[in-house]
Amino acid sequence: MVTGDNMAASRSSSVLRENMSEDEGRNGTATLDVFPGTVRQKIVLQRLIVIGRLPHDVADRTELGDHYERLNFQLSKQHIWDHVTGLLLIYPACVLHVIESSRDVLLSVLKDLRDTQLQTDGSLLETAKVVSMAHVPHSRMFQQWSYKVLDADHVAGAPVKKGFEEEEESTETLVCSLMSALQNLGKHLRTSQKTLPGSVLDGAPELVVSQDVLGKLLSRDELPSPQLHLQMYDSPLNISMGFGQMNRSSCLTTV
Known part of the structure; x- marks a missing residue:
């Protein structure tokens, strides 16, 4: 009642x-x-961008989306004011996850990803990399959190740009391509009457970030794993009294 x-x-x-x-x-x-x-x-609002590679024998790709739905529900009870928005795109071979919330929530997402990767059996992702974790300078890109399983038509609608093969050795170029695609998606979301990004992508598959770009980024050592990112985040400060300098024991390498 x-x-x-x-x-x-x-x-x-x-x-x-x-x-x-x-x-x-x-x-x-x-x-x-x-x-x-x-x-x-x-x-303070922050945005986390994570990519990962799916296991070759994955039977149901919706399991990953369901896992994050449960995680977001748990985090919403622990951090009642830290609203979570974002988009999880599940490709045939990899994933792209964009999450917007407070630092505490995003660190919890990274810890969950680290813990699932440490599992010997039944890991949801084989490999994961942190592309970016930074403050959001303006407003949120998404109104809510959602996930979408992409089929072959979506992936085919996001080809690598002509001449990109010559630049593929540059991690910076790959990251810029990913960020540019996300910015284009954000612009379409602001002007579209559709509330869910998945509906927008159905009508404009060219807005999907290329799976080839994600696959190449997953092989780059410049991008840290969730475990390494957390280790560097928690690393103590080393203070050099002789030179009057203060440095972290490790520098964050996230692009």
Whole structure:
């Protein structure tokens, strides 16, 4: 039975989330008053881009999407104000995952990916690489989190640009190609009346990031694995008193 208190709490929660979205649209930083005048919580929006290679014997590619749906639900209960948005594209051979939320949520996603890769049997991904984890300068690219399993027609609709073969040795060029494709998708999402990216991709498969680009990036040592990224993130600072310099024991290599 829905009581008046529950309805009031629901309306209050909706207002707070609307305020978060408005703040994010202005400066990429979500700020809200949980209890006006007493507690103020500031959430800085970040975007994580991860790629991975599927096992050769994967039978049902929707299992990966279902796994992240469960993970996002668990994280939403632990971080009630850190709304998760993004897109998981599941190709025939690899995946591209873009997640937008707070740093704590994104680190939890990386830890889950690290733990699943350490499993000896039944790993959802054979290989994974962190392409980028950075602050979002403006607004979110996605309104919600969703995933889409791509078929052969989607992949065929995203060919590698002519002349790209000569530049494929450059990791920077590959990353720029990926980022450019995501920016084009974001532009279409802002002007489209369709709320889910999957529906937009159905009508414009040329917006899909090339699976060839993802496959080549997965072989690049410049991009760290989730485990290495977390190790570098948690590494202590080394302070050199002789030279007055302060350096991390390892430098982040994420492009």
